[in-house]
Amino acid sequence: MRPTISAITIKAADRLKILLVKLSSLGDVLHTLPVVHDIKTAFPDAQIDWVVEAAFAGVVQRCEGINKVITCELRKWRKALLSSETRQAWGAFKADLQREAYDAVIDLQGLTKSAVVSKLAKLSPTGKRYAMANRTDGSSYEAPTRWLADEAIHLAPHVHAVQRAREVCAQALRYKLSENAIFIPKYRLLACVNKASAAINNVAKIDAKATVVFAHGSSREDKLWPVSHWVEFGQRLHAQGFSIALVHGSAAEEQRSQVIASQLSIGADKAVVWPRLSIDALVDAMAGTAGVVGVDSGLSHMAVALDMPHVQIYNFDTAWRTGPGDLKTGARQVSVYAQPTPTVDVVWQAWLAAHSVSKQP
Numbered sequence: 001m002r003p004t005i006s007a008i009t010i011k012a013a014d015r016l017k018i019l020l021v022k023l024s025s026l027g028d029v030l031h032t033l034p035v036v037h038d039i040k041t042a043f044p045d046a047q048i049d050w051v052v053e054a055a056f057a058g059v060v061q062r063c064e065g066i067n068k069v070i071t072c073e074l075r076k077w078r079k080a081l082l083s084s085e086t087r088q089a090w091g092a093f094k095a096d097l098q099r100e101a102y103d104a105v106i107d108l109q110g111l112t113k114s115a116v117v118s119k120l121a122k123l124s125p126t127g128k129r130y131a132m133a134n135r136t137d138g139s140s141y142e143a144p145t146r147w148l149a150d151e152a153i154h155l156a157p158h159v160h161a162v163q164r165a166r167e168v169c170a171q172a173l174r175y176k177l178s179e180n181a182i183f184i185p186k187y188r189l190l191a192c193v194n195k196a197s198a199a200i201n202n203v204a205k206i207d208a209k210a211t212v213v214f215a216h217g218s219s220r221e222d223k224l225w226p227v228s229h230w231v232e233f234g235q236r237l238h239a240q241g242f243s244i245a246l247v248h249g250s251a252a253e254e255q256r257s258q259v260i261a262s263q264l265s266i267g268a269d270k271a272v273v274w275p276r277l278s279i280d281a282l283v284d285a286m287a288g289t290a291g292v293v294g295v296d297s298g299l300s301h302m303a304v305a306l307d308m309p310h311v312q313i314y315n316f317d318t319a320w321r322t323g324p325g326d327l328k329t330g331a332r333q334v335s336v337y338a339q340p341t342p343t344v345d346v347v348w349q350a351w352l353a354a355h356s357v358s359k360q361p
Helices: 007-012 026-032 034-042 054-061 074-080 083-095 110-122 161-173 181-183 198-203 227-239 250-262 279-287 298-305 346-355
Strands: 017-021 049-055 068-072 102-106 123-134 150-155 209-216 244-246 269-274 291-295 310-314 334-335
Touching: 007 068, 017 068, 017 110, 026 054, 026 161, 026 244, 026 298, 034 049, 049 054, 054 279, 068 083, 074 198, 083 110, 102 110, 102 161, 110 123, 123 161, 150 161, 209 227, 209 269, 209 298, 227 250, 227 346, 244 250, 250 269, 279 298, 291 298, 291 346, 298 310, 310 346, 334 346
Parallel strands: 017 049, 017 102, 049 068, 102 123, 123 150, 209 244, 209 291, 244 269, 291 310, 310 334
Antiparallel strands: none
16 A cells, blocks of 8 residues: 655655646536646645647646646547557557656546546655545546555545636645635636737638627537527627637537628628637637636636636536536626526626626736
């Protein structure tokens, strides 16, 4: 049995090496970013590396405090497990993963694949692997994550996705979150707001600061907000001098963007469909706008991580688990929930409230 990393050992370790394992998806990775700030607050000199699917590496690389991003393509590799290309890529990934010996490897995914990655990582002589001991409400969880860990951390069943990851790291590394920190997570997602995307500029010359992004797409039809609602909401924004930018990540979402834009094309460049952008480009492009309105999706969670004025629309009572605050909190990012779907009036009032809140220091 490996020795426990005690509070004394950690306090004395000025170069603590930590590996975080959170592979996917975009929203889940974004929800995990605040643990980096928490760890660096407790241990300013800690080295924090992160294993993530290559498709989402752009987000982790933009997180202030990350030392190294180790990428994998498990989703791709499992489709051709026996191919020479997969074997070669797996070997390179494993070699990269095992270059460092870590004092703590923390599985924040809770799945068999993340447990295997954690098990493959190399430990220092006193290092340990940590994982969640139980499923929390609404989350995915597979038992091997605790079987392959040296220490499994028990969590309250009803906990927000952001707080779940933060509590696992705090318990694993034996530090406490201050009361203020619990309610104000720091994502530290860095954007280059002056680095305008050439692709966007080629589409339309619009004032980004007077543009609101519509993150209307989702892989789940039951999460969508009706097109007619987006059109009415866009008309209200137009009346206040805002332009609309529509983002998409699939052919179906692009088609929907075109439909909404065509019904909002009152004047030149008032509603523009952005080209499909990389995660890096999206971070920069979104950060320079006036705010984001969207459904429960990775792009909406990106708006939260960027501390932008944002309204997140829910057709299900799941905002407590993945969404930002509600209208009672006076927050810059808020969730709105109703069945079968929130009305335009309710979302509009939420937008006015969120847009009026000053940026947090």
